[in-house]
Amino acid sequence: MLPQVTPAAPGVRTRPARRGPQRGQARAAALYLLPTSVILLGLLAYPLYQLVVISFYDYGQPQASGAAPLVFLGFDNYVTLLGDPQFWDVLAATVVFAAVCVVGSLLVGTALAVLASRANPLPRMLLFLAALGAWATPAMAGSYVWLFMFDQDFGIVNEVLGLAGHSWTFERFSAFGLVAAEIVWCSFPFVMVTMYAGIKAIAPEVLEAAALDGASATRTATSVILPILRPLLMIATIQSIIWDFKVFTQIYVMTGGGGVAGQNLVLNVFAYQKAFAGEQYGLGAAIGVVMTVLLLSITGLYVRAQRRTS
């Protein structure tokens, strides 16, 4: 799993600019920001530039090894991609799949946070243990355990349910559902811990006041607690969207690289299959560019949400 990233808003309390020679300050800034800038430019910006360049060429294995000359295609890769019904199918599947995972993680994470905030120490400890486990488990290992539990022949789930021989990954929706369940299982800790911290931070006086005013439990939850938690919920939602839109490992492992006849492909795995398995680096790069643009639009929302909450 990628790091649980919800950076706080940039600090507002910043030292006012010192009245000094502009040049000296610029030099200091450059010095402090240099290492980060070099790494980001060298390892993210330059490859991104390369990606855009490659997406305009017919770039396959012969070109990569230098055995054939590069042929400039212009927007042909993009035209091919946008004219490919499979691309639209994969895009739609990605959006729906991500939406299901996001809603699932939010519901489960929030429910467990509420549960943990009210339960006795023992179940609370067990719930946090589950969260810690999910946090610490590589996506890889989690996917394999789930695959094993739901195995057609020797899986424990089929044994318990009496479904010997039933394949959970053969049918499209069942396969997507299984992967979504695994993703919710491993990504709820972020939502749970965030919401738990939020619930614990609510001042008891606020709840007492609501109780004094005669608010019912439901009314307190919807009119008092929810509005207070909204900013946290917002960040958890957008962060989940970003992760679940980029899912790679779980689909790659659990559906064997995209499922029967590619029925379980999501964009990230699709790009990988085209570029690296199909050795069509140009077309794969075009998919990468399209994906990056989509994710950048989501980031735009993220930044706006952050600035509103800060």
Added chain:
Amino acid sequence: MAREKKRWGLTIVGTVVALVFLFPYLIMLVGAFKPRREILQVPPAYLPDNWEPGNFLTMWDTPETPLPFNLLSTVVISLGGTALALLAALPAAYYTARHRFRLRLPFLLLVLVTQMLQPTVLASGLFREFVELGINDTWLAMILVNAAFNLSFAVWIMHSFFASVPNEIEEAAWLDGCSKGQSLRRIMLPLVWPGIVTAVIFTFIACWNEFAASLILLPTDVNQPLTVALTRFIGQYESAWQYVFAVSIIGILPVVALFALIEKHLVSGLTAGGVK
């Protein structure tokens, strides 16, 4: 009375839910101790007839993958990636939190945006770059990749910690004759320690669990980390599930240990802070 009943209800529900969520770990643990014969048994047995702790020894020497090297790869890449990300992020986080300058916000936003980029998408570009630099298929390349993809988080989390320390403290240090470097080292670092620890842990875990970039950029088996090595135990005809689980446990333990270790430091770091 009703309250008491509700509390018991919550306790039972909480326990059951937690156990359901913990169940896959039990499967992992039990599976790691099953002999090869039993793990593929139909119908499956809940517990092994013969416990086989030997899996944890034999897994190091299999035809599928050179596991000792894979563990070494994971350790080297994670430590290297974390160290590099921290060293680069620390000055940037400090400077952007303590100084206003024209490109401050654009810089921070650009750093944030890099979170959207991902190894699978950038792999073609990275591959070409590493070939040009002559470091293709090396640990160094993966250290750089891991540092780059985790830099954004490290900068932002430490930035917010630096920003939360009142300016007066640092100004007092300057008045007392501290240089900028000294005030950073002696005053700021101890105060933002919890933020640094948080950044280190999350970066380390992300590096430790990284899969996609290594899958694409490290074709040589001795260079691959544990996550990629795992895939080698699952074949089309032969699968060594017992090794998958044993290796998974080896992979999870250090992270859990790290969390346990750090939790105390986090708490003490928070309470030791001189400012409230």
